[in-house]
Amino acid sequence: MFSKDTQILLCISSNVSEQENIRNLINGDRNCVFVKSEREALSLLKSRLRPSLILLDLDYPGNDYFALFSRLKSDPVLENTPVIILIPEDSGKEAFFLTIGAADVIRKPLAQEVLNRRIDNVINSQYVNDYLITKMYSYRDSLAEEHKKLVIYTKQIIKSLSSAIDAKDTYTNGHSVRVAEYACEISEAMGYDDKMLEIIYQAGLLHDIGKIGVSDTVLRKPGELNEKEMAAIKQHPIIGHEILSSITEIPLISYGARWHHERYDGKGYPDGLKGDEIPLIPRIICVADAYDAMTSNRSYRRQLSPLEAKEEILRNCGTQFDPEIGKIAASIIEKNISGEISFKNRETTFTSIFSPSNNKALYA
Amino acid sequence: MFSKDTQILLCISSNVSEQENIRNLINGDRNCVFVKSEREALSLLKSRLRPSLILLDLDYPGNDYFALFSRLKSDPVLENTPVIILIPEDSGKEAFFLTIGAADVIRKPLAQEVLNRRIDNVINSQYVNDYLITKMYSYRDSLAEEHKKLVIYTKQIIKSLSSAIDAKDTYTNGHSVRVAEYACEISEAMGYDDKMLEIIYQAGLLHDIGKIGVSDTVLRKPGELNEKEMAAIKQHPIIGHEILSSITEIPLISYGARWHHERYDGKGYPDGLKGDEIPLIPRIICVADAYDAMTSNRSYRRQLSPLEAKEEILRNCGTQFDPEIGKIAASIIEKNISGEISFKNRETTFTSIFSPSNNKALYA
Numbered sequence: 001m002f003s004k005d006t007q008i009l010l011c012i013s014s015n016v017s018e019q020e021n022i023r024n025l026i027n028g029d030r031n032c033v034f035v036k037s038e039r040e041a042l043s044l045l046k047s048r049l050r051p052s053l054i055l056l057d058l059d060y061p062g063n064d065y066f067a068l069f070s071r072l073k074s075d076p077v078l079e080n081t082p083v084i085i086l087i088p089e090d091s092g093k094e095a096f097f098l099t100i101g102a103a104d105v106i107r108k109p110l111a112q113e114v115l116n117r118r119i120d121n122v123i124n125s126q127y128v129n130d131y132l133i134t135k136m137y138s139y140r141d142s143l144a145e146e147h148k149k150l151v152i153y154t155k156q157i158i159k160s161l162s163s164a165i166d167a168k169d170t171y172t173n174g175h176s177v178r179v180a181e182y183a184c185e186i187s188e189a190m191g192y193d194d195k196m197l198e199i200i201y202q203a204g205l206l207h208d209i210g211k212i213g214v215s216d217t218v219l220r221k222p223g224e225l226n227e228k229e230m231a232a233i234k235q236h237p238i239i240g241h242e243i244l245s246s247i248t249e250i251p252l253i254s255y256g257a258r259w260h261h262e263r264y265d266g267k268g269y270p271d272g273l274k275g276d277e278i279p280l281i282p283r284i285i286c287v288a289d290a291y292d293a294m295t296s297n298r299s300y301r302r303q304l305s306p307l308e309a310k311e312e313i314l315r316n317c318g319t320q321f322d323p324e325i326g327k328i329a330a331s332i333i334e335k336n337i338s339g340e341i342s343f344k345n346r347e348t349t350f351t352s353i354f355s356p357s358n359n360k361a362l363y364a
Numbered sequence: 365m366f367s368k369d370t371q372i373l374l375c376i377s378s379n380v381s382e383q384e385n386i387r388n389l390i391n392g393d394r395n396c397v398f399v400k401s402e403r404e405a406l407s408l409l410k411s412r413l414r415p416s417l418i419l420l421d422l423d424y425p426g427n428d429y430f431a432l433f434s435r436l437k438s439d440p441v442l443e444n445t446p447v448i449i450l451i452p453e454d455s456g457k458e459a460f461f462l463t464i465g466a467a468d469v470i471r472k473p474l475a476q477e478v479l480n481r482r483i484d485n486v487i488n489s490q491y492v493n494d495y496l497i498t499k500m501y502s503y504r505d506s507l508a509e510e511h512k513k514l515v516i517y518t519k520q521i522i523k524s525l526s527s528a529i530d531a532k533d534t535y536t537n538g539h540s541v542r543v544a545e546y547a548c549e550i551s552e553a554m555g556y557d558d559k560m561l562e563i564i565y566q567a568g569l570l571h572d573i574g575k576i577g578v579s580d581t582v583l584r585k586p587g588e589l590n591e592k593e594m595a596a597i598k599q600h601p602i603i604g605h606e607i608l609s610s611i612t613e614i615p616l617i618s619y620g621a622r623w624h625h626e627r628y629d630g631k632g633y634p635d636g637l638k639g640d641e642i643p644l645i646p647r648i649i650c651v652a653d654a655y656d657a658m659t660s661n662r663s664y665r666r667q668l669s670p671l672e673a674k675e676e677i678l679r680n681c682g683t684q685f686d687p688e689i690g691k692i693a694a695s696i697i698e699k700n701i702s703g704e705i706s707f708k709n710r711e712t713t714f715t716s717i718f719s720p721s722n723n724k725a726l727y728a
Contacts, residue, residue, distance in 0.1 A: 095477030098485055113459030121462055129493065136500040140507065142720040147511050150718035153613040154518045160610045161525045164576045168532075212528045216579050246524045249517040354514035356506035 007123060008033060008049065012041050012068075013057030013086075022055065022086075025112045026119070038068050045077060052123050053103075054083045058091060066100070073101055082122045086110065151352040159347075162205040168212050168219070175292055180204030181343050182288035182329075183281075189328050190284075198350040203256030203281050204288065210240025210257055234269050237261055250353065252281055260285040265319045275322075283322045287313060287329045290320070306337050371487060372397060372413065376405050376432075377421030377450075386421065386450075389476045390483070402432050409441060416487050417467075418447045422455060430464075437465055446486045450474065515716040523711075526569040532576050532583065539656055544568030545707050546652035546693075547645075553692050554648075562714040567620030567645050568652065574604025574621055598633050601625055614717065616645055624649040629683045639686075647686045651677060651693045654684070670701050 009032045013019045019034045026032050033049065035041045041054075054072060058065050069085070072078050082103035087093050094105045103122045106115060162176045183204040184197050192200070211219060214236050218229045225233060240257030247253050259273060259282035266274030278286075294309040304312065310333040317326035335341045373396045377383045383398045390396050397413065399405045405418075418436060422429050433449070436442050446467035451457050458469045467486045470479060526540045547568040548561050556564070575583060578600050582593045589597065604621030611617050623637060623646035630638030642650075658673040668676065674697040681690035699705045 095475065095481045098478070098481035111459065114462070117459045117462035125489065129496075132493075133496065133500075136497075136504070139720065140500070140504055143504065143507050143511065146716075146718040146720055147507065147514065149613060150511065150514050150518060150716065153611065153718065154514060154521065156611040156613055157518065157521050157525065160573075160607050161521065161528070163610060164525070164528060164573060164607050168576050209524075209528060212532050212576050217581070243524050243528050246527060247517065247520040249513060249520055352510075352514065354510040354517065356503065356510055 007031065007052040009053050009055060009119070010035065010041060010044070010049070010051035011055040011057065012036075012038065013055075013059055015057065015059040018057055018059050022057065022110070022115075025110055025115050027116050030119075038071065041072075042075075045075075050077075051081060052126070053119060054078070054081055055086060055119075056083055057086045058088065058093070059086075069097070069100065069102070080126075082126050084118065084122060147352075147355070151354075154352075155347070155350075158202055158205055161209065165208050165211055168216070175296065176205050176208055177347075178292045178343075179207060179285060179288045181346055182291055183284050184346050185332050185341075185343060186284050186288060186325060186329050189332055190325075194350060195353050197346075198353050199250060199252050200256075200281055200284060201346055201350065202250075202353075203253050204285055206240070206244060206253060207256040207260045207282075207285050207289065208236065208240065209243050210236035210238065212243070213239035234261070237270050252279070255279045256281045256285045258282070260289055262286065263320045264322050268320075278322075284325055287321050287325050290316075291329065291333065306333055310334060310337075371395065371416040373417050373419060373483070374399065374405060374408070374413070374415035375419040375421065376400075376402065377419075377423055379421065379423040382421055382423050386419065386474070386479075389474055389479050391480050394483075402435065405436075406439075409439070414441075415445060416490070417483060418442070418445055419450060419483075420447055421450045422452065422457070423450075433461070433464065433466070444490075446490050448482065448486055511716075511719070515718075518716075519711070519714075522566055522569055525573065529572050529575055532580070539660065540569050540572055541711075542656045542707075543571060543649060543652045545710055546655055547648050548710050549696050549705075549707060550648050550652060550689060550693050553696055554689070558714065559717050561710075562717050563614060563616050564620075564645055564648060565710055565714065566614075566717075567617050568649055570604070570608060570617060571620040571624045571646075571649050571653065572600065572604065573607050574600035574602065576607070577603035598625070601634050616643070619643045620645045620649045622646070624653055626650065627684050628686050632684075642686075647689055651685050651689050654680075655693065655697065670697055674698060674701075 007030065009026070009030055011019065011022055011032055011034045013022065013034065014036050016036075019036075023032065023034065033044065033051070035044060056065065056069060056072070065085075069083065072081075072083060083101075084104045084106060085093075085097045085102045086106050086108060087097070089107050089109070091107075094107060097105045103126075104118050106118055162180075165176055166173050180201045181204070184201050187197055187200045214232055218225065218232045221229065237258050237260065241254050244254035244257050259271065259278050262268035262271065262273045262278045262282060263286075264275055264278070264283070266272055291309055291313065294304045294312060295306060297303045310330045313321060313326050313333070314330050317323040321329075332341065336343060371394065373390070373394055375383065375386055375396055375398045377386065377398065378400050380400075383400075387396065387398065397408065397415070399408060420429065420433060420436075429449075433447065436445075436447060447465075448468045448470060449457075449461045449466045450470050450472060451461070453471050453473065455471075458471060461469045467490075468482050470482055526544075529540055530537050544565045545568070548565050551561055551564045578596055582589065582596045585593065601622045601624065605618050608618035608621050623635065623642050626632035626635065626637045626642045626646060627650075628639055628642070628647070630636055655673050655677065658668045658676060659670060661667045674694045677685060677690050677697070678694050681687040685693075696705065700707060
């Protein structure tokens with residue numbers, strides 16, 4: 001079944017005439033190395049001999065073969081090398097050695113065919129195991145590697161998509177990334193797991209994507225907007241939702257775009273949703289978005305300090321903001337002001353929304 | 365090591381007193397079912413008995429146990445069930461049965477401990493195999509499933525990114541998808557493989573992404589553009605390249621954006637590259653882009669028929685277009701006109717740029 005040229009059998013027997021006997025019985029096409037003692041065996045192994053199988057001849061009942069066998073099986077190089085033990089007919093040790101891990105035990109007198117077939121079977125079954133495991137590992141590794149690349153690629157495309165907003169509206173440069181990061185901080189404090197944080201991060205990156213569909217004239221106008229211009233701006237959640245509607249694999253991503261301008265009291269846009277009618281992600285993004293807008297320099301109003309922005313968020317809990325989320329955000333801002341936490345750059349910290357939950361199972 | 369409660373041993377022996385002997389030898393915690401013949405064994409198996417091991421007692425040397433063994437091993441339900449054969453001391457069949465696939469052969473008289481240890485070892489090694497394989501398959505399947513979802517997600521995000529161009533410029537609705545499809549047809553005729561086709565498809569979808577950064581006033585202006593407006597339009601490859609520059613995992617994607625307005629004679633923009641200096645992907649997209657522009661209705665010029673567009677492409681081979689690519693495109697357009705080929709919707713046909721090349725290896 002498998003080439004015998006590359007297989008080396010290591011036979012340990014202190015009895016020279018028994019060595020000779022085994023040499024004659026073993027099929028001529030096998031590479032067989034004979035040693036007289038454990039010491040010789042170990043010195044051969046140091047010279048990088050890697051046997052496919054060890055034949056341990058229990059020729060002298062007085063020797064401590066159990067100790068030898070145990071040492072062979074606990075050697076890091078040999079622990080997976082199968083050992084066949086040859087025992088005298090009347091030794092009574094067959095069951096014992098089978099119990100402690102011998103691959104097979106053969107009673108003497110040795111019959112040529114039986115010896116060779118049992119050697120074959122042990123080597124083949126070891127080979128099949130090794131082969132299957134190697135093949136499986138290799139497939140898993142290559143799939144895992146491709147998956148890793150695709151994860152990076154997907155993140156890069158989302159980054160591009162969010163940076164396209166900046167290409168349109170340089171005014172709010174970096175806004176999307178900051179909103180994504182703040183939204184993640186809040187969500188982490190709320191106890192969400194890594195996969196959910198990543199979804200929220202991506203939804204945060206893309207929440208303003210609809211601005212791509214709003215006229216530059218309106219978007220870049222300094223000062224107050226008139227009613228018609230305001231109506232144009234208020235289209236961006238709807239346009240964003242439409243742009244992201246292709247992403248059916250994670251519909252949550254498009255929720256952030258559509259409802260991040262809803263208000264907890266129902267007076268927001270575009271749909272006038274109220275309280276828990278507004279999905280969780282846009283309720284979180286709404287607070288993060290407001291915080292970044294307040295603390296950024298905008299032409300139409302003065303930039304607030306983090307402390308002022310925190311107070312403003314608390315003041316608007318229950319009206320503009322979900323009170324629970326608003327309070328959590330305020331406590332995070334406070335910790336940030338005191339230097340207790342810093343807002344992390346999360347871009348590379350996520351493993352992936354799509355990864356097997358038991359991805360360590362095979363390394364266990 | 366493993367629970368014996370769920371393991372069933374099926375023992376086939378036509379000799380009632382030997383059945384009794386085996387029953388007494390086998391450890392009491394094993395479920396052992398005894399039958400007298402192959403017929404009884406098969407009828408038990410029909411009732412969904414699934415033994416972990418078969419003990420085949422060669423009690424009557426006259427019986428054709430080889431035939432029975434062969435039938436057991438060729439039964440689709442049993443082919444992986446290990447068989448231990450019990451043989452009379454002097455049968456001389458030990459090597460024979462080991463050769464044809466017995467998991468083990470035990471010579472009589474049976475010693476209780478040896479019988480039980482050999483049964484244990486065979487069952488354990490089978491169990492380890494099954495366990496490893498099941499675990500590996502389960503991990504591979506879950507990773508493959510997540511990978512599949514991520515592939516879909518990535519495609520959907522790219523689709524969103526390309527549809528963002530349409531949100532900006534409804535005028536060229538569907539242009540990016542058509543360019544992607546034409547570019548793929550050309551590349552397929554040029555002999556590129558599936559992964560390359562998918563990269564080209566994605567580059568095609570995103571080639572005009574830079575238009576997001578060009579003012580609406582210019583982009584939507586009916587009629588001819590003045591020099592300043594033309595200069596603004598000519599920024600879109602540079603802006604697009606910048607938007608896509610985050611995608612370092614496949615840099616080719618951004619090439620399509622930057623150089624699809626280069627000309628083979630070096631008179632294009634933004635970099636004035638010439639001939640083979642222009643990377644392959646934008647050289648292909650350039651022809652696909654021109655064909656769709658010519659055959660679409662634009663305010664500033666009359667829509668051409670596919671035949672007229674084909675002639676126009678051939679006329680511009682060597683000046684605007686890579687002559688080889690232009691000729692291939694012309695022959696595809698011709699085949700499309702005659703009905704010999706239709707331009708496919710490729711969106712769902714690709715497996716993924718990122719997938720192990722040997723992804724069928726484990727099913728083989």
